[in-house]
Amino acid sequence: MWETSQKANRILGCIKRSVANRSREVILPLYSALVRPHLEYCVQLWSPQHRMGMDLLEQVHRRATEMTRGLEHLSYEDKLRELGLFSLGKIRLQEDLIAAFQSLKGGYRRDGKGLFIREWSDRTRGNGFKLKEGRFRLAIRKKLFTVRVVKHWHRLPREIVDAPFLEEFMTRLDGALSNLV
Numbered sequence: 001m002w003e004t005s006q007k008a009n010r011i012l013g014c015i016k017r018s019v020a021n022r023s024r025e026v027i028l029p030l031y032s033a034l035v036r037p038h039l040e041y042c043v044q045l046w047s048p049q050h051r052m053g054m055d056l057l058e059q060v061h062r063r064a065t066e067m068t069r070g071l072e073h074l075s076y077e078d079k080l081r082e083l084g085l086f087s088l089g090k091i092r093l094q095e096d097l098i099a100a101f102q103s104l105k106g107g108y109r110r111d112g113k114g115l116f117i118r119e120w121s122d123r124t125r126g127n128g129f130k131l132k133e134g135r136f137r138l139a140i141r142k143k144l145f146t147v148r149v150v151k152h153w154h155r156l157p158r159e160i161v162d163a164p165f166l167e168e169f170m171t172r173l174d175g176a177l178s179n180l181v
Helices: 002-018 024-040 051-067 076-083 088-104 139-143 145-155 166-179
Strands: none
Touching: 002 024, 002 051, 024 051, 024 088, 051 076, 051 088, 088 145, 088 166
8 A cells, every 4th residue: 555655646746746737627637647547546455454554545535636736725625516526535446336237137147246245134124125135254254355345335325326337337427425524
């Protein structure tokens, strides 16, 4: 994680030194194309488990929002909202939920089959598409993709979970995540 944040910071520094125009129309596409891929690469596999690791990556994201001219007086959350961005934690959650949706709806033909076990019950509250939570003796297993996504999946409203297609799911999920602070 340290190497990832260093590399992203170096690229962000190059952008800062080489670009004179700090408007959002210039900084945002450069950041999205050159820096964010480093912060989000294979995040489902190596998702930061410790607060320090998440904070290191979020600092790069924060630094990019501070580079944008005209937003200096706003808080970090307001800058993200103004730029139409999510925090990296929300992005990781969004990517996890999208991967879970694809796995559950048959998007991964062979490899994703059997990742999740559906819990059948007529007493379920919420979205009605509950997943079975595994129990583990080792604390390290709680950070696995299939375990960490279940509690967030259960919190999704029915209209998001019942989306027929991935694009529709992503649109509805974006709307729900943008309402969260």
